[in-house]
Amino acid sequence: MLASTGGVVALAGLGGMNRATAAGAQATAAAPAAKPLPEYAKWKNADALIVHSANTIETKRGAFGSSVITPSEHLFVRNNIAPPSLDIVKDPDAWTLEVAGVARPRSFTVAELKTMGLAALPMVLQCSGNGRAWFPSKPSGTQWTVGAAGCVIFTGVPVKAVLEAVGGMSEGMVYMTSTGGEDMPAGLDPKDVMVERSVPVSALEDAILAWELNGQPLSLAHGGPLRIVVPGYTGVNSVKYIKRLAFTKEQSPAKIQQTGYRLAPVGAKGESTQASIWEMPPKSWINTPSDPAQPVKAGRVVISGVAMGGMTAAKTIEVSINGGKDWQPAQFVGPDLGRYAWREFALAVQLEPGTYQLASRSTNAAGESQPEERMENNRGYLNNSWRDHMVTIKVA
Numbered sequence: 001m002l003a004s005t006g007g008v009v010a011l012a013g014l015g016g017m018n019r020a021t022a023a024g025a026q027a028t029a030a031a032p033a034a035k036p037l038p039e040y041a042k043w044k045n046a047d048a049l050i051v052h053s054a055n056t057i058e059t060k061r062g063a064f065g066s067s068v069i070t071p072s073e074h075l076f077v078r079n080n081i082a083p084p085s086l087d088i089v090k091d092p093d094a095w096t097l098e099v100a101g102v103a104r105p106r107s108f109t110v111a112e113l114k115t116m117g118l119a120a121l122p123m124v125l126q127c128s129g130n131g132r133a134w135f136p137s138k139p140s141g142t143q144w145t146v147g148a149a150g151c152v153i154f155t156g157v158p159v160k161a162v163l164e165a166v167g168g169m170s171e172g173m174v175y176m177t178s179t180g181g182e183d184m185p186a187g188l189d190p191k192d193v194m195v196e197r198s199v200p201v202s203a204l205e206d207a208i209l210a211w212e213l214n215g216q217p218l219s220l221a222h223g224g225p226l227r228i229v230v231p232g233y234t235g236v237n238s239v240k241y242i243k244r245l246a247f248t249k250e251q252s253p254a255k256i257q258q259t260g261y262r263l264a265p266v267g268a269k270g271e272s273t274q275a276s277i278w279e280m281p282p283k284s285w286i287n288t289p290s291d292p293a294q295p296v297k298a299g300r301v302v303i304s305g306v307a308m309g310g311m312t313a314a315k316t317i318e319v320s321i322n323g324g325k326d327w328q329p330a331q332f333v334g335p336d337l338g339r340y341a342w343r344e345f346a347l348a349v350q351l352e353p354g355t356y357q358l359a360s361r362s363t364n365a366a367g368e369s370q371p372e373e374r375m376e377n378n379r380g381y382l383n384n385s386w387r388d389h390m391v392t393i394k395v396a
Contacts, residue, residue: 059075100247132383194254296394298396
């Protein structure tokens with residue numbers, strides 16, 4: 001309620017959203033899902049989602065709303081392999097996590113982890129391939145536009161608290177390696193399919209082991225009963241159904257680490273020598289108005305969207321109504337939930353009848369700004385091009 005109220009109050013100060021704009025957003029959100037939701041995600045709002053497959057579900061651009069927090073029932077889903085049985089979330093406190101590469105290796109149940117500390121972490125959760133649909137090379141993978149992202153609040157125990165309880169990591173450890181608890185398909189080398197990701201140990205500073213999302217027990221769709229959450233990093237690094245947390249000298253030997261999620265040149269395969277997909281860059285996009293099929297009524301229109309800074313806070317946001325030829329500052333609205341969360345932004349403009357190209361450009365506290373062009377790569381990762389995310393609208 002706080003996030004929603006903060007956004008509404010600030011927008012009211014701008015004169016309120018154009019009625020046609022709001023109607024367009026509602027119409028977009030009300031469109032039927034292309035495919036039925038899978039059983040483990042039946043509780044979600046199908047009208048707000050695009051079901052690409054049983055393991056890939058996208059939030060519609062018009063369904064983000066104007067609250068900082070993305071409702072769980074609107075939040076995207078991305079699984080690299082089929083999730084485990086729903087049975088594992090029936091007794092979440094019994095789930096066991098093994099901790100290795102430390103002075104005193106041992107296992108913890110979720111119930112035990114709940115006695116060791118508590119942290120609430122507002123953050124952007126975003127698939128590495130969000131924005132892939134705009135790559136001209138047509139990389140393989142789900143053709144996400146903006147909806148493989150959301151801003152949520154995870155709650156759990158800080159990884160630092162768990163590390164302290166086991167006497168700290170062993171000497172010389174370089175990576176924090178998380179192993180998911182999915183069932184391995186028979187007849188395949190586990191290294192080829194297992195979800196196991198390594199990130200630099202520096203990432204543990206703000207990382208948590210989460211059992212709650214947006215105030216509710218963590219669902220199977222989002223990694224329950226336990227998920228490691230690494231803020232500022234792309235979603236694949238926040239491993240779902242985590243069953244083992246190890247501090248290691250080398251990166252995981254799993255395919256998803258060694259050759260998957262690498263910045264390979266277009267036409268080349270992923271290699272372990274290439275940069276791994278870890279930290280997110282600054283990014284933003286406009287959510288309303290954004291539907292070219294829904295003309296906006298001429299007059300005062302509020303342009304709104306979301307801006308993130310990646311590893312640090314979004315500091316400024318600019319909007320263009322003429323395809324990036326001219327820019328003007330927009331204002332952040334609603335509460336500031338910290339460096340890893342996104343900010344809602346708004347700009348009230350007077351629009352005459354015609355066609356407009358709306359773009360937004362975020363700059364973070366480190367001085368990094370969204371580029372005009374995407375960084376080309378073989379799998380369509382980390383697209384933060386403001387031009388790709390631009391929308392064309394008609395005003396009548």
